[in-house]
Amino acid sequence: MSYLVLARAWRPQTFEDVVGQKHVTQTLKNAIAQRRVAHAYLFSGPRGVGKTSLARILAKALNCEEGPTDRPCGVCTHCVEIRDGTSIDVQEIDGASNRGIEEIRELRENARYLPSGSRYKIYIIDEVHMLTKEAFNSLLKTLEEPPRHVLFMFATTEAHRVPPTILSRCQTFLFRRIPASDIEDHLRKIVDKEGIEMEPGGLAVLARQADGSVRDSLSLLDQVISYGDRKVTAAMVRNVLGLVDRSFVLALLENLVRKRIADVLNTLEEVYAAGYDLKQFYYLLVLEARNLLLRKTGARFSDVLEGEDEVILQRVLDRVSAAWLQAAQHQLLSMDAELRFASFPRLVLEMGLLRLAHLGEFYGLETLPPVASEKDTGPDSQVFECSKKTGRDSDSAVRESPAIFGTGAESGAGEDGTNDVSEDEQAGQEPEEHSIELCATSGPEETGIKSISGSFDQGCFIDSLALQKPALGVILKHAHVFRDGNGVLVIQLPSTSSFNASMVRDSRDELSRVASEVAGTTMNVRIEETGPSREARPVTQERLDEGLGQMQKKALAHPMIKEIKAVFKGEMVEFIPPAPLKNKE
Incomplete structure (x- = not known):
């Protein structure tokens, strides 16, 4: 087939094309300009953030006919061959399938020979952590003192598995996970150039789902474009990817803080009936609870909501405290192990949500009403919130306040505000221990x-x-x-x-x-x-x-x-x- 997927068609070809790795690209550009290029580099970081792509760009910058330059031309023979993966002098090796000592011995033997027509002979080893211990040991001497015409570039997602003896011989760069906002901007440029009509909300969903990986976001974009026939909405994106509608999660959170138990279970029933994966719904619930906590504490929050979703989220925030949200997050995270191996995930999720609805009783937290403002922190305001609502004095508020882990009836307070004590106890009998x-x-x-x-x-x-x-x-x-x-x-x-x-x-x-x-x-x-x-x-x-x-x-x-x-x-x-x-x- 002649079609080239977006992840390959839009692969970065220059340092400026790399998304979200300014700290790496600027260092490498300066090294080229100052003629301080090292003989070995190790690029580590999550998948799909540009490690191998940047290794190719660096190879082009060093072997370009106009180079070494931090702006490779991209049209000379060497640049084209490196881009297409056909260069004899730039070899990409998969560390997972060429991990033995024999393959490394062959590499060492070939490294002695001069490049056929390029300035450098460059070896790019992807997933280098997959090499065996013997293979790493065989590479040590060559890596420490390679021939002047040889450069090594390693890429890995698990740098901790690379032996320290290898790390000490390389310049190591840590690639960061790309922020969702940067991925969204990158996708918007691509859909504009591809002539695709797409809702901003759909791009935001793709950016969040990519989890910091540009390559993953482009693969997902390819999939939804095929479904939408060059016109894609946010609903289409969620439908194609099987994502739970965010409105379900926000509605459930609002019902939780309002203690509408029936509505909580009904919302979960709707999610189940719609065919959504309950475990994925749980993970989305955890992320949304985290977003609430970030907003409540005033931390940096990049997720932007619009319309009804923003209104619902604000209603939830107005009714809870940061302490409640922290306890809720702890309760949600404790459900992960149960759900992972549960034979009946729906039942586990229902029980967990019921515990969340009664979180104040379990943790001794006032979920409703919201936290008092600074002007209400004087001596007269240091009583339970119920006294503020009913207008009673602080002493009666103390006497009638419900127990943390039970209802008012269980704590011995009657509806009329008096202690529900038997006549025998009033006569002086010692209370039950x-x-x-x-x-x-x-x-x-x-x-x-x-x-x-x-x-x-x-x-x-x-x-x-x-x-x-x-x-x-x-x-x-x-x-x-x-x-x-x-x-x-x-x-x-x-x-x-x-x-x-x-x-x-x-x-x-x-x-x-x-x-x-x-x-x-x-x-x-x-x-x-x-x-x-x-x-x-x-x-x-x-x-x-x-x-x-x-x-x-x-x-x-x-x-x-x-x-x-x-x-x-x-x-x-x-x-x-x-x-x-x-x-x-």
């Missing part, structure tokens, strides 16, 4: 919380600490823990237990670290001893043993522990809880 679970629900009176300031959650702090230091978690569950007006975390311990107080003091650094993670800012810790009170029951050794017994029971019930006992026929000899960190001072 809670087990240590991740951010388990606990009312402020049960944990001895005196006050709440800002977004710091004492219950989540104690439960997070219990996961890392179980013994400390048991102690703090029955102490006064609160943040004072100066932003210092105050821990009030009953003076009846010097052992517990000593353990807490020795773990001051650990307490400060966990508190800072929960609060999102650096927090200092002040430890105080108080007399025994009804609000903070003394932590006796019996109660400590009881808490450790609960941890032991949970440890024995863990599936991994059960499997170890079953495989090795073992029995538990002793249970040793994690020891608190000692103060280095």
Whole structure:
């Protein structure tokens, strides 16, 4: 066939034609102009970014009849032969199929002879990392001190697999992944010269799908041009490439942040019914979540949206915080391994999306409403967002705020704003003791919380600490823990237990670290001893043993522990809880 694909027809022929590698082309042009050309170059980088093409251009610049020049004529015999791949003195070798020591020995033998008619004899070895260890060793001496008429140019996508002894003998250039905007501009020039009518949105889709590879983008462009008969729309591009319509992803994200569970599942059903690959839909969802996070944090964002897509994206951004987006991204990435080997990817994706819809309950994050502005950060504004909406004071907002990992009913707050406590408990009975679970629900009176300031959650702090230091978690569950007006975390311990107080003091650094993670800012810790009170029951050794017994029971019930006992026929000899960190001072 006489047709030449776009990737070959528009292959760069001069240094100026290379897209997005200015740092490499300028260095090589200066080296030619200053007569400082090295005898060996290594070009490394992703596929389709111009490594082999630039090696050919450099070969033409050195062997051109008007050269050496940084502007090869492209019409002389040597330039034409190098362009067509027929030059005897410029040999392109595939490292994957000529990787043995015998091929390298033959190369060394031929390198001794002068070029037939060119200025230099040039060897371009593509995918050089595929050579065997013996082949590399055979090449070392020739590469270190080659004949004056011989140059080596290596190209690889995996430079880390090239031996250091080879790297030290070459000038190495790292080719960068081409930005989507540069690829889009390059494609626009090509379609204009080819006389193809194409929507800008279609070019943007192709540029994103190419993932930084110019060659991939041209191959995709060839495919969609054949489908569209010289008139291509963005919908055609998505249809030909089997890409999920972006509107599906944006609609799903909006339904997620609004907690419209039924609409989330219905959107996924539409994607499945349309025949799209669910794993590809998942990857697009991850990328879109990343785009949201970049916009929310003010980072550089090159993806431009228009029309309804931009409106939907902005609505999503107005309803979420950067912390929520970060947690959502973490949750999405955790689904990758499950989807990769899942027999039922649809079910895995549904369950993952349901977890995302309830992300605030799992991570203790306020997803709605948006983050308060700087002018709302005064002392009067340091209450939960619900008090701002309902007009209640900060104390009632604290009492009625729902638990992080459960509904308001689960945390003991009734609809009327009063604690749903039985008559027996009001008569003075001790409340039921809670087990240590991740951010388990606990009312402020049960944990001895005196006050709440800002977004710091004492219950989540104690439960997070219990996961890392179980013994400390048991102690703090029955102490006064609160943040004072100066932003210092105050821990009030009953003076009846010097052992517990000593353990807490020795773990001051650990307490400060966990508190800072929960609060999102650096927090200092002040430890105080108080007399025994009804609000903070003394932590006796019996109660400590009881808490450790609960941890032991949970440890024995863990599936991994059960499997170890079953495989090795073992029995538990002793249970040793994690020891608190000692103060280095």
